[in-house]
Amino acid sequence: MIRGLTEGAPEMKATPSTSTSGTICHAGIDWSWQHHALCIVDDDGQRIEEATLPHTRPGLARVTTLLRRHGVDRVGIERGDGPVVEHLIRDGFEVVVISARQVKSLRARYGSAGNKDDRFDAFVLADALRTDAGRWAVVQPDSDETIALRMLVRARHDLIGHRVAVHNQLLAVLQHNFPGAIGLFSQLDIAISLAFLRRFPTEAKAAWLSELRMAHWLKANHYCGRHTPARLVAHLQDAATGRAAGPAAEASELIVLTLVDLLATLRAQQSDLETRMKEALLAHPDGPIFTSLPRAGVIRAATLLAEVGDCRARFPDPAALAAAAGVAPSTRQSGKHLNVAYRRGCNKNLRAALVDWA
Incomplete structure (x- = not known):
């Protein structure tokens, strides 16, 4: 940085x-x-x-x-x-x-x-x-509140990376063993989808569902989507055939249940971190500044505050912030040759926060 x-x-x-x-x-x-x-x-x-x-x-x-x-x-x-x-x-x-x-x-x-x-x-x-001696920048420390918020923001970012990796692993298992579960709901790792996979982790168990049984299951699990039970059952029946029985199907069931539990835990922990981030943002002295930015919301405002920091001496003007975030071009000139290129040497976390907000 x-x-x-x-x-x-x-x-x-x-x-x-x-x-x-x-x-x-x-x-x-x-x-x-x-x-x-x-x-x-x-x-x-x-x-x-x-x-x-x-x-x-x-x-x-x-x-x-x-x-x-x-x-x-x-x-x-x-x-x-x-x-x-x-x-x-x-x-x-x-x-x-x-x-x-x-x-x-x-x-x-x-x-x-x-x-x-x-x-x-x-x-x-x-x-x-x-x-x-005069060329190097002296470290300007942030307040403890900003450091704590930065820790929460980056932990949430890492947790999302883990969740995406587990999601992709579950997707790969279902593609080989239970294709009908893919696309059944809007996302694979939302609550209703995880509940379905926990109840019907294999193609053989999902074959038990009729239109009436699907309707009862959806009602019991408080489904509020747009798809009718008939459409969901048709989706399961029209999907490619996976592994319905045998040792491979049993192994697939165990893997699916393990990944479903892991995804549910990661989503719960992410929700807890976001609650703590909101508390820290509201309690921070600079919180109102960042929450007032257009469409910043809570997560983006917290991320911007965590990465920009609260030390005013670090960014005395907009050009300093632009250079640190890598959004200012890098110019190289030698003789008649002039090259304006993408700035790669920067604070990558700050760049990601600004680009996401933009």
Whole structure:
């Protein structure tokens, strides 16, 4: 996200860090979920401290101790979120984002081999702060309310991805074993369709349905669609033949029932998340701004707020937001050659939110 903000937006420039001995120090951290490589350099680019620390509470505390020992108040890192960034901001350090793509290019300063090494990348990050201090954007944290809303929004998005995958798996099973169930109702994973598959998971069991029995079943399950019982029974009878009996039909029944239960659970959990999202959106100070957007609704308004954030300094003008979301074109010019292309380096989640709303 921060990478896109460096185009079209003024950057916050921090003053260099100075140790107690008067030496200006710069730090870089190459972090992962197992360990973190820390490098601190002086104003001449010489390494004065290097360490590889575990991703534990004592390890992060040791990071803070080393940074404060050398008077460092600004740290270079490859991404603007995650537990290490949260720890550094909480302990009062400024976090400067230098993206992985930029680090890859900066490695060429020190050799043409292009080898990837965590300790070396930490040195590159620290040295980039030393040589190009004013180029990098300082992380501007969002409020806890916005972070919580973002977690709910992204969890819902991931849950929908899981639901679509299970839906497609169920569709593939029915295409081979029970084609008549496909297209019987408007969607395969709505409540009435799942109830039907739970009661009639195989073609053999659905063959028991007559027009009268179908009418009774629909009434008992509160069906409010437009199709008549006769039309639904005709749909089942006109469909291609699946597996009506045998071990394959028994296996298909077990798989269908398992996937139906899983889909019902996913839909219920999605509904719970959407309720929590609505509560968080209504309680958020910026909620009225985003809900006032045309046809934003609840889900889109919550998604926009979660991805845009509530830090005003991050987007000082519309051009900064457009660049971060990738909706502004990328222009490349060399001599007489001019190329205006699709902007790929951006915050993908923010782009998806804006495009969906548009």
